[in-house]
Amino acid sequence: MAQIIAIANQKGGVGKTTTAVNLAASLAVLKKRVLLVDMDSQGNATMGSGIQKNELLYSVTDVLLGEMPIETAITRAEVGYKVLGANRELAGVELAIAEQEGREFILREALQQIEDKFDYIIVDCAPSLSLITVNALAAVDSVLIPMQCEYYALEGLADLTQTIDRIQQALNPDLQIMGVLRTMFDARNALTRDVSSELEQYFGKKLYDAVIPRNVRLAEAPAHGLPVIYFEKSSKGAVAYLNLAAEMLKKSKGKKGSNA
Template sequence: MAEIIAIANQKGGVGKTTTAVNLAASLAVLKKRVLLIDMDPQGNATMGSGVQKNDLLYSITDVLLGEVPISTAIYQSEVGYKVLGSNRDLAGVELAIADQDGREYILRNALEEVAANFDYIIVDCAPSLSLITVNALAAVKGVIIPMQCEYYALEGLADLTQTIDKIQQALNPDLEIVGVVRTMYDARNALTRDVSAELEQYFGPKLYETVVPRNVRLAEAPAHGLPIIYFEKSSKGAIAYLHLAAELLKKAKKAKGK
């Protein structure tokens, strides 16, 4: 049965989609069966996986509206993992399902059909607390939070942890933060080091040892529709995400062994 993990942060520009795409690709390189679900109407995770969002025959929108089974809407990307894509059509879904019974659990129920086919299901959430994001958080067991080490990111983190607590209490008692990953990391910056120390003190072992550095090639890869490991496998960004995937697997193995 798949480990289902959301990549979430209510603050934009922290490397959320970059982490979702590159963690999915790195897990696939490490021989794991991976599904990446794009729950953001911008469709950036879809495009970053080499799937054209405007050419989708079916998308996450059709699944949430109950128009097709989830297996019909999943595409095999050319970069080693499968994709349930998104585009602007997703923006209108919230109104369409607002009065539906069990609206918060649509994704969770849909995933029951395919969860046994994957080792990891990675859900890229939009940087907002919408009914769509609530659907994602109600469907997963773990949340990975990408964090840029700056002051305003800490404020956004407090909001996100409160949101996770509320959803845990109201909708999904199994929900927990499984990890925090530092992105766009520059050790030469004093503020970066200070914020990093605060994160270490607050999250302890949930703070991943792996840090994702600022990396030009990592920023260029989405324009080519490729995860960094397929765009420039020797780059610092590619190496960092491989290390992150390995650390995730190591922690998961350790947790199962308890």
């Protein structure tokens, strides 16, 4: 059964989609069966996986509208994992399903049909609290929060944790914060170090040891439609996301061992 993880932050520009794409690729490199679900109408995770969003035969929109089985809508990327892609059509879905009974659980029910075919399902959320994002958070087991070490990001983190609490109480009692990932990290910056220390105190073991640095190759890779590990595998960005994937697998194995 797949572990289903949302990559979410209500603040934009924190490396959310970069994390979704590169974590999916890194887990795939580590021999895991991975599905990346793009739940953002910008379709950046789709494009970053080398799939042209405007040429999709079927997308997550078709699945949410009940017009296509999820298995049919999934596309095989050339970078080791599968993708349920998105494009601007997703922006109109919210109005279309607003009056539908069980509208918050459409994605959950779709993923239940295919989750036994994957080890990990990574869901890239839009940086806003919409019905589409609620669908994502109602469907997943846990949330990975990427964030920059700056004070505005801390405010956004407080908003997100409140949202997760509300979703947990109303729709998904098993939802939990899987961890917090520091992105665009520059250890030379005193503010970065200060905020990082605050995160360590507040989140403890839920703060990942892996840190994603500011990295030119990481910024360039999406323009080539590639995760950074396929663009420049020796870059600091590629190594950092591999470290994150390895740490995630180690923690997951530890949990299974403690439950045995």
